[in-house]
Amino acid sequence: MSTEELKKEELTQEPKKQSEVVSYLIFGVATTVVSMVVYGVCNSVFEMHYLVSNIISWVIAVAFAYITNKMFVFKTRGMGFAQLKREITLFVSARLASLGIEEVGLFVLVGMMDWGEIGAKLVMQVVVIVLNYIFSKLVIFKK
DSSP: OOOOHHHHHHHHHHHHHHHHHHHHHHHHHHHHHHHHHHHHHHHHHSOOOOHHHHHHHHHHHHHHHHIIIIIISSSSOOOOOOHHHHHHHHHHHHHHHHHHHHHHHHHIIIIOOOOHHHHHHHHHHHHHHHHHHHHIIIIEEEE
8 A cells, every 4th residue: 555545544533533432432421320339339329339239330331431442432243253352351350450450449439548439439430431442442342
């Protein structure tokens, strides 16, 4: 490919990249809402410990995030067993890593620094959204 052809290809890819980031942010916010609602119900309504509430909210949010990331953000259409197994394994592994980071962050912010639980959860959600985008873009749904 010539330099001119490469530049044209880069220009056509730029709107796709921006659209992907915007979609990720939209569905990241939706996943955060799912996570926060489930967390709030578990923590406030059922009076579960904040770390247990976080794990339950995580499980539900991860299922929601995988489906929306696959279908609407990164648009990987393959539904073969091998591809789904690979994606789900990597997705859950990456989310487990970010869950560990979130749990430690919550423990530090709530348990050690005496922050409010909801405020700490919101702060950690921002950290998790950034980490999860990096994992998804570079490892899980790479093309």
